[in-house]
Amino acid sequence: MKTISPLLELEPGEVLINFMIGHIRRFLKEERSEQSFIDLFGSARFKERVATLSGQDLDDEAVSEYMDGLKKEGKYRFVLPAIVLHPEFNRTHFHLIYATRHPKGVEVFKETEKRAMLEMERVRAEAQKRRQEERTGQWALFSAEEAPESRYYTELRERYLRKSRLRVLTILRERSRVSYEEAWALSLESPLVWESDLKDWLEEWRREGVLRIEGLQGRERVPKRERSHVLVWQEASKGGREPARGGVQ
Numbered sequence: 411m412k413t414i415s416p417l418l419e420l421e422p423g424e425v426l427i428n429f430m431i432g433h434i435r436r437f438l439k440e441e442r443s444e445q446s447f448i449d450l451f452g453s454a455r456f457k458e459r460v461a462t463l464s465g466q467d468l469d470d471e472a473v474s475e476y477m478d479g480l481k482k483e484g485k486y487r488f489v490l491p492a493i494v495l496h497p498e499f500n501r502t503h504f505h506l507i508y509a510t511r512h513p514k515g516v517e518v519f520k521e522t523e524k525r526a527m528l529e530m531e532r533v534r535a536e537a538q539k540r541r542q543e544e545r546t547g548q549w550a551l552f553s554a555e556e557a558p559e560s561r562y563y564t565e566l567r568e569r570y571l572r573k574s575r576l577r578v579l580t581i582l583r584e585r586s587r588v589s590y591e592e593a594w595a596l597s598l599e600s601p602l603v604w605e606s607d608l609k610d611w612l613e614e615w616r617r618e619g620v621l622r623i624e625g626l627q628g629r630e631r632v633p634k635r636e637r638s639h640v641l642v643w644q645e646a647s648k649g650g651r652e653p654a655r656g657g658v659q
Contacts (some may be wrong), residue, residue: 411449411450411451411452411479411480411483412449412452412483413449415483415484418480418483418484418486418509419483419484419485421511422511422512424486424508424509424510424511424512424515425480425484425508425509426506426507426508426509427480427506427507427508427509428504428505428506429473429476429491429504429505429506429507430504431469431472431473431502431503431504431505432496432501432502432503432504434447434450434472435468435469435472438456438460438468438472439460439461444457450476451475451476451479452479452482452483453479455475456472456475459471459474459475460472460475466566466569469502473491473505473507476507477489477490477491477507480507480509481509484509485511486509486510486511487510487511487512487513488509488510488511488512488513488515488516488595489507489508489509489599490507490508490509490516490519490520490598490599490601491505491506491507491508491600491601492505492506492507492508492519492523492526492601493505493566493601493602494506494530495530495534495562495563497533497534497537498534498537500560500562505601513591513595513635516595516598520598520604520605523601523602523604524604527563527602531560531563534560534563535560566602567602567603570600570601570602570603571600571602571603571607573600574596574597574598574599574600574603574607574608575597575607575611577596577597577599577600578593578596578597578608578611579611581593581596582621582641582643583643585643586642586643586644587640587641587642587643588640588641588643589638589639589640589641590623590633590634590635590637590639590640590641591635591636593608593612593641594608594635609632609633612632612633612641613632619644620643620644621641621642621643621644622642622644623639623640623641623642624639624640624641624642625637625638625639625640626639
């Protein structure tokens with residue numbers, strides 16, 4: 411982290427880092443690798459955060475810790491991860507971590523991530539189809555284009571939707587009034603979560619009577635950035651019910 415610090419501090423500037431979690435997780439808890447990871451993360455705090463974790467929880471915490479260090483070192487306003495899955499196996503191959511100081515960068519990065527995930531699943535389906543055919547000697551029933559999203563991808567997306575939804579819900583409950591820009595930035599800190607997901611949650615809560623949106627004008631029905639729209643959380647009333655904690659509906 412200290413080595414790349416001069417690059418991170420450049421303004422204007424943004425960075426895209428290949429975080430090789432597949433290799434990192436192999437050595438993360440080994441004592442002989444401790445100094446290397448202190449150098450990577452920029453502090454020794456990572457040890458406490460990952461000490462009792464394993465699997466996807468370990469991956470998520472390692473990425474989160476690195477993102478925190480990156481944001482602090484480069485004084486970035488936004489730091490976001492994208493997942494690249496292994497083409498043949500159900501595990502994360504690496505993360506792309508993007509840091510920027512401008513919301514337009516976030517917008518473009520998330521749009522690109524959404525398109526790339528569709529292509530990634532097509533490539534993974536083709537690789538797994540080819541591997542199955544080589545192993546069994548039988549042709550697969552569906553082509554890569556016809557194959558549905560993998561169960562692993564679907565489970566990952568549901569995992570991050572739950573986490574992101576709960577973060578937005580928590581800040582609304584704690585502060586009652588939150589700008590749409592802040593909720594937007596908070597929700598998109600998770601991979602595989604897009605602005606359309608945030609708007610779905612807001613509409614759900616609005617229908618339930620626990621959320622209202624200030625600042626909508628004319629024919630506006632959904633909040634947008636740079637319009638001074640404010641999300642106002644209110645106790646369930648007039649038949650409204652509180653949403654399930656962190657659930658994906």
